[in-house]
Amino acid sequence: MTEVKMTVNGRAVSGDAEGRTLLSTFLRETLGMTGTHVGCDTSQCGACVVHVNGNAVKSCTMFAHEAAGAEVATIEGQAAPDGTLNKIQQAFQDYHGLQCGFCTPGMVMSAAALLKENPQPTEAEVRDYLEGNICRCTGYHNIVRAIMAASGQEVPAVAAE
Amino acid sequence: MPKDQGIGASSKRREDVRFLTGTGNYTDDINLVNQTYAHFLRSDVAHGTINSIDASAAEAMEGVVKVFTAKDFEGVGGIPCGWQVTDREGNPMQEPKHPILAEGKVRHVGDPIAVVIAESPELARDAAEAVEVDITELPAVIDMKAACAEGATKVHDDLTSNLCYDWGFVEENRDAVDQAIKNAAHVTTLELTNNRLVANPMEPRVAVGDYNRANDEHTLYTTSQNPHVIRLLMGAFVLGIPEHKLRVVAPDVGGGFGTKIFHYAEEAFVTFAAKALNRPVKWTCSRSEAFISDAHGRDHVTKIELALDADNKFTAIRTETYANMGAYLSTFAPSVPTWLHGTLMAGNYTTPLIYVNVKAVFTNTVPVDAYRGAGRPEATFQLERVVDKAARELGMDPAELRRLNFIKPDQFPYETPVAVAYDTGNYDATLDKALELTDYAGFDTRAAESKANGKMRGFGIAHYIEACGIAPSNLVGQLGARAGLYESATVRVNATGSIAVMTGSHSHGQGHETTFAQVVADMIGIDESQVDIVHGDTSKTPMGMGTYGSRSIAVGGSAMVRAAEKVINKAKKIAAHLMEAADADIELKDGQFSVAGTDKSVAWGDVCLAAYVPHNYPLEEIEPGLEETAFYDPANFTYPSGAYFCEVEVDPGTGKIDILGFTAADDFGNVINPMIVEGQVHGGLAQGLGQAMLENCVYDDNGQLLSGSYMDYAMPRAHDLPNFTVDHSCQTPCTHNPLGVKGCGEAGAIGSPPALVNAVIDALHRGGYPVEHIDMPLSPSRVWNAMQSVK
Known part of the structure; x- marks a missing residue:
């Protein structure tokens, strides 16, 4: 075990990690930041997506020591300090883009990365970008709508009544 | 104006805020002081005799607390089954013991043999590799029909065969059904497989056991859909802990879809071990481990015959199904192919005579139990496929053949020949709604456009009925349930x-x-x-x-x-x-x-x-x-129903399917929160279309699971699925509950597989490939091979 230091959501943190300790494990177990979820062991599901130096990364594919000195952003740092949801989080609530919530941290972090590189994606572009994020609850329909809405595009209101 | 509060309003979900900010409390987020970690050593062969287990090297490793094996569980009960089915002769099903850890034999890949407890998950995993297990591998039985053959290897030596039960329903109708089929003007026959699936909630299972010696109280934190059921089963039947000394907590749970109903060995293990060690014990399942330890779903092989008279009215249905139980009976496994399947074989139709035969079979595979829909998707799939095939054979529009045979609105309450009484419904209304929403009339124009682009377009229809609101306790008690509902x-x-x-x-x-x-x-x-x-x-x-x-x-x-x-x-x-x-x-x-x-x-x-x-x-x-x-305690089941339409394009060069549109017109009775109801339908549709097009749980002949991770098991992704058109405006409220509600969680998974398969078969016929059936999942290779077979 050796010490690793990084910045997580703007806060300097450190902890001991083995060479084999994954960034996802370091966040969850060492730092106690359990917002980042682990849904598989083959880097398929994307529940563990965080940002490392501004890039979306599956935190189960990276060793904690590889993130030494990096700026890491997780789901815990997405809302404003007073708790106000950011526009992507708010759109997920407004458009019912989550059910059980387990894939949600990764979905929100992937959506943020998408909108940073493509501020007005088409629906097909959203669906393609989410290739690496599996959701078992929503059928993606409302996740796609939430991300389109968060990008400022017109999306029909939820639930035709 | 839509309401902004109360019944009928699309209120935003209050639970979202914690899930969107990483502040939910899932079981794996729970860590207790002085906690230890469990790693299960599981069988890598499907069937074998355990000659010896030597854990001495593992127990000598630094950080290892103890290694448990079956000998530590002498006197502890097996995992109980919650439902007893009676066979055609009136005998109870064969019910083998399901030990917490394998006793003498392993019976499926993933069967737990030993558990290492250590100070960290990594140490426990490392030490598990040092446990020496000597197993003599035995022949495995994987195929259900082979398992039923004379002289087949037995999964359980103490049972008379691999047949759990041979169930007939309604047994008294058997001769009349045979006669009606013999005398029919037309009989349509179809043999099909309802593919084995893995539920795959995104949160893998987790269990944390805690014990307080001062007051002799146990606490189990677990990823369960029903903590009281776990407390009852585990406390009363496995570990002998009275309820007042056992607390079961299922905090935020990341999806269930059925597979988190059941009482699992790992729950009993951590509860037992926490007391034995006087320390908390935590087990977190990896995804690969989930594939070999979560109960699987579906896995039926069926022959269905539909008899029609000269006026194209359905006169009788006869089915024979082989249903896989896996190696042990999971909590509700026996009820799925019987009472949740046979009772739904009337579907939306007035068929007067029905006989369902189900042979439930033990194999050297992971136990199979309820998965979203549980029995009802299997019933709907065979019925809606055979009706579609009959329409083609008779040269009728598939919508009109259905309409001709629908139970009509003035016939409710309607007693089916398979023991249930539908209280309300209006199947013509959902059909009309779906027709309106899909521009059925314009299909030929769209098909011509596809043809011009070198593609084959098809349109598929399916109707479904399901029995929800489970269940009237006195009724299910008579049917074999060992609990009230x-x-x-x-x-x-x-x-x-x-x-x-x-x-x-x-x-x-x-x-x-x-x-x-x-x-x-x-x-x-x-x-x-x-x-x-x-x-x-x-x-x-x-x-x-x-x-x-x-x-x-x-x-x-x-x-x-x-x-x-x-x-x-x-x-x-x-x-x-x-x-x-x-x-x-x-x-x-x-x-x-x-x-x-x-x-x-x-x-x-x-x-x-x-x-x-x-x-x-x-x-x-x-x-x-x-x-x-x-x-x-409900007076009856509730009976949601609906019409599901699917439009696809098939690429004749590759067999690849594109879902162009999917419409669901459901009757859920009254609706409390339309936004949430629509979300439930979307999710069900994705799972049903996943079954129909992508997902398949495959064992090889030796019982090795070939689809044991997300690398091999094709979970639906965002780009596999279309936008859905969902409607719940057709409402015939339930007559026997105070809210007039029916339930919406499983509908999508029940109605969508036959709609997609019917659409693909339609596309192939229109494209000049008269394929009668393709077993799910309709992967490009299966579709392409089916096309070549009729060229």
Whole structure:
């Protein structure tokens, strides 16, 4: 075990990690930041997506020591300090883009990365970008709508009544 | 204007805020002081005799606390099965012991052999590699029909064969059905497989056991859909812990879809080990481990025959199904191919004679149990496929053949020949709605455009009926259920009028915390924010049966309504006293009690305060306080139904399917939160279309699981699926529960597989490939090979 230091959501943190300790494990177990979820062991599901130096990364594919000195952003740092949801989080609530919530941290972090590189994606572009994020609850329909809405595009209101 | 609160409003979900900010509390987020970690060493062969287990090297490793094997569980019960099916001769099913850890033999890849407890998960995993297990591999039985053959290797030596039961339903109809098929003007026959699936909630299972020696109390934190059921099964039948010394907590649970109903060995293990070690024990399942330890779903092989008369009316249905049980009987496994499947074989139709034969078979595979829909998707798939095939054989429009045979709106309540009575429904209405939403009339034009682009377009229809709101206890007791299936709720009103509702239902994505609060707030006329829903902890909620089978709003919601009614009735008495009026004259509206015909009123909050500060109170007539509990046992199942239409394009060069549109017109009765209901349908559709097009759980002949991770098991991704058109405006409210609700959780997974397969078969026929059937999943290679077979 050796010490690793990084910045997580703007806060300097450190902890001991083995060479084999994954960034996802370091966040969850060492730092106690359990917002980042682990849904598989083959880097398929994307529940563990965080940002490392501004890039979306599956935190189960990276060793904690590889993130030494990096700026890491997780789901815990997405809302404003007073708790106000950011526009992507708010759109997920407004458009019912989550059910059980387990894939949600990764979905929100992937959506943020998408909108940073493509501020007005088409629906097909959203669906393609989410290739690496599996959701078992929503059928993606409302996740796609939430991300389109968060990008400022017109999306029909939820639930035709 | 849509309502913004209460019943019928698309209230935003209150649970979202914690899930969107990383502050949920899932079981794997729980870490206890002095906690140890369990790693299960599992069989890597499908069938074998355990000659020896040597854990000495592992136990000598630094950080290892103990290695458990079956010998540590002598005198401990096996994992019980919650449902007993009786066979055609009237005998009980064959029921093998399901030990916590393998005793002498392993019976499927993943069968647990030993458990290493260590100071970290990594140390436990490392030490598991040092446990030496000597196994003599035996021949495995994987194929169900081979397992039933004379002289087949037995999965359980102490059983007479691999046949769990041979079930006939309705046995008395057998001869009449045979006769009707013999005399029919036309018989359509279809043999098909309902592919084996893995439920795959995104949160893998986790269990944390804790024990307090000072008061002899156990706590189990677990990823369960029904904590009280786990407490009862594990406490009473496995470990012998009385309920008052056992608390089961299922906190935020990341999806269930059935597979988190069942009581699993790992739950009993961590509870047992926590006491043995006097330290908390945590087990977190990896995804690869989930594939070989979560109960699987479906896996039926069926032959169905549909008889029609000269007027194209259905006269009889006969089916023979082989249903895979896997190596052991999971909690509700025997009920799935029988009472959740045979009873649905009438579908939406007036077929007068039905006979269903089911042979449930043990194999050297992971146990199979309920998965979203559970039996009802299997019934719907075979029925809607054979009806479609019949329409083609008869040269009829598939919608019109269905319509001709529908139970008509004036025929309800309708007694089917398979023991259930549908209370309400209007199948023509959902068909008409789906036709309207899909521009059925314009299909030929669209098909011509596809053809011009070198593609084959097809249109598929499926109808479904399901039995939800599980279940009337006295009825299911007669059918073999070993538990009641009521639901409970306590409505606790606080002194200043806010409310906590303790429900036996459990939310693991369905949004009960929002929907249930809407109902209670609406009944009283207060703001939804004044109502909190408490669930998932046996120490907080009354004994309840949990969430599965689309039962929560129909059964749990009804219990809550009954408890709230009791509260309101008592509050009216208090209000009457405060206003010096007769009880019968008190009305409650918008949170105000008033005396009919006067301008006297008193607010909800003031009445609640009076109940807890009873200074001016009818103490001689009623007790202080305002808290009531109700248990609701439904009089019947509920029967949601719907019409599902799928439009596809097939690439003749590759066999690849594109879903161009999917329309679901459902009748769920009354709807509490339309936004949540639509979300439930979307998710069900994705799972059904996943089954139809992508997902398949495959074993090789040796019992090795070939689809054991997300690298091999094709989960639906965003780009595999279309936008869905969903509609729930056709509403025939349930007649026997107070909300008139039916349940919506499983519909999508039930109705969508036949709609997609019917659409693909239609596309192939239109493209000049007269393929009769392709077994799911309709992968490009299967579609392409089927096309070549008829070239």
